[in-house]
Amino acid sequence: MYDVQKIRADFPMLKNHTMQGHPLVYLDNAATTFKPKAVIDAMVEYYSEYCANAHRGDYDLTHIVDTKFDEARETVARFINAERREVVFTSGTSMSLNMVAYGYGAKYIKKGDEILLTQAEHASNVLPWFKVAEMTGATIGYVPLDHEGRLTPESLEKVITNKTKVVSVAHVTNVLGFTVDVKALAKIAHAHGAIIVVDGAQSVPHIKTDVKDLDCDFLAFSGHKMCGPTGIGVLYGKYDLLVKTDPFMTGGGMNARFDMCGEVAYMQPPIKFEAGTQNIDGVLGLAAAIKYLEGIGMENIVAHEHELRRYAIERLKKLDNIIIYNENAEAGIITFNIKGVFGQDAATFLNSKGIAVRSGNHCAKILLTFLKTSNTLRASFYLYNTKEEVDAFVEACKKGGDFLDAYFA
């Protein structure tokens, strides 16, 4: 039995917080998520109980840190069904994707090659590839989306060629919340000699991810969107590809030896990519977040989100002032507008009712040409949201036309 009140009790941010005099209704989970006490405690524990650097020193404290750090990597590996040596700690999805683009893309992509993206990608999965195209002379192509905004294997099949070297797409798109069939896309990419890079920022926090089953070559995700701390994320890569990938940063901890003549030997992956002192509290916090989510069960979380979304869509559809752009999406993301109200004005109005949603283009600037609107609102759910919160949200949307109340009421 999924006990949402019991889950809420684990989150300090969900205890009696108000916004503009109303109980806080946080529906911006696609941007970041709240942290359970277990995560906060894990980080505080590191600083209060065994604060030392990892991978160096010969004393007990540092040994404790090393052990915990390695356990954390093991936890991440188990969570996505990878091997431990395939898990690289980064600062987040953006850094992970940049590492692939510069360390692998820029090294192996040649003039005349093609990088395939979609119009629905987040800036982090577009701009690094623009840079790689500029550096190598490769071209950027976009796999067409269907009428709803979905990426289908059929449309990839139509545009992929033997010049395609990289297909880089989000597993769940951050604006429309559609889940793509990564497994089918990977098969097509591999058949054409391309690698597939997956932006998992919106998928890994919500759906059980198995990199072996998906057969993706790289997978990037962030800790803070899955109850973990900010500033920590992961790059998964198939080990042989990580071996071929250049480190994005060089420095302490990632080299085996170097001499005055410039002869350098790097450590093996994943250490090769982790120059400098790592974000140790972040790593430990991320591991605590994963254990927390596993304790609740990813399948239970996704079922809860589906139910909230189904309920919210059903209620929103009864209002005649709401335009929904992704009625059939799988993820807990609702993209919508209040008729006749500019997105940001509507978001401010919802703020005045204590409701946190995101307005704008959600870092997917090229998608808006597809949606034919300059901006949208996005409500996104997570494991701790409730039907009562959906009710408050829908009631507020009803009155959205009076958006200037935010300033005068």
Added chain:
Amino acid sequence: MPISLNPQMMRQIIMDHYEHPRNKRDPKDERYRKIRMDSVSCIDDIFVFMLYENGKVKDCCFDGVACTISTASTSIMTELVIGKTIEEAQFIIDQYLHMIHEEPYDASVLDEAIVFMNTAKQAARIKCATIGWNGLESLLEEEKEHHHDHK
């Protein structure tokens, strides 16, 4: 602007300037100074244009995509500064920014712009209420430097 201005009238003024913005056009004239004001944190993306001639702001206009608050506040601003000297225009901008940031201000020069007196209630929107004004301030600064260089 009468002291008795009530919230209902203030809303009407904002909506009027949003639905029928004044001076919202691209002059497509090289004599105008122009600045692009796009925000990293929201969708607002406007150009502010100013033509300065014979010691006065001869024309001021704007164009682009923006929310109600930025459209209406910029529209009202253009009407307030046309015909003013650099110093007069700067004084109006200063009073407006003081009001937005809840500091003491001289309301007598703000006319309809006082409808934004409650912006701080929605602190996340201060940047919307000031985007056009900050743009114009930069243009005035450029104009001043230009005159300074040519003295």
